Amino acid sequence: MATNLTSHFVSATTTIDSNAGRIRGYNFTSHSTAVKSVVFHDDYVSAGNVGTQVLKFELNSGGSNDTYLEDAGIRYFTNLHVTVPTSVAGTIFTG
Numbered sequence: 805m806a807t808n809l810t811s812h813f814v815s816a817t818t819t820i821d822s823n824a825g826r827i828r829g830y831n832f833t834s835h836s837t838a839v840k841s842v843v844f845h846d847d848y849v850s851a852g853n854v855g856t857q858v859l860k861f862e863l864n865s866g867g868s869n870d871t872y873l874e875d876a877g878i879r880y881f882t883n884l885h886v887t888v889p890t891s892v893a894g895t896i897f898t899g
Contacts, residue, residue, distance in 0.1 A: 809899035814888050819848060821884040825898045826877030827859065831870045832894030834863035840889040842869075844878075848885030855882070863892060872897075 809828055812820040827844065834840050840863045847855030858880055863869055877899075884898065 809897050812896045812898065813893070814886055814896065815893040817885075817887045819883055819885045820896060821880070821898050823883070824879075824881050825884065826879050827873065827884070828877045828897040828899050829872035830894055830896045831868070832863060832888075832892060833868040834866060834892045836863075836889070836891035837865050839864055840892050841887075842889070842892060842894070843887040844880075845885045845887070846880035847882040855885070858884075869894075 810821075814820060832842055842861055842863065843857060844859040845855045846858050849855065858878055861869055861871075886896065888894070
């Protein structure tokens with residue numbers, strides 16, 4: 805069982821964790837009429853140096869995605885940056 809989880813609400817592109825960790829789950833909702841992509845990067849430095857993509861998923865028009873991962877989660881080694889498009893918001897669980 806995972807312990808010491810932290811939740812991060814996001815509605816814009818941002819770095820949510822500046823340390824190594826694991827993605828344990830996420831819930832996103834789109835209020836757009838178009839398909840939108842949410843992308844997670846490890847080792848993000850700047851827009852010209854985005855590091856390694858560790859997760860990407862698409863939200864359908866007006867859709868949502870509610871995913872919880874096993875104890876192993878998805879590992880990131882440096883930091884966790886998430887690209888969140890306009891009209892999308894969600895909560896990410898790390899630990």
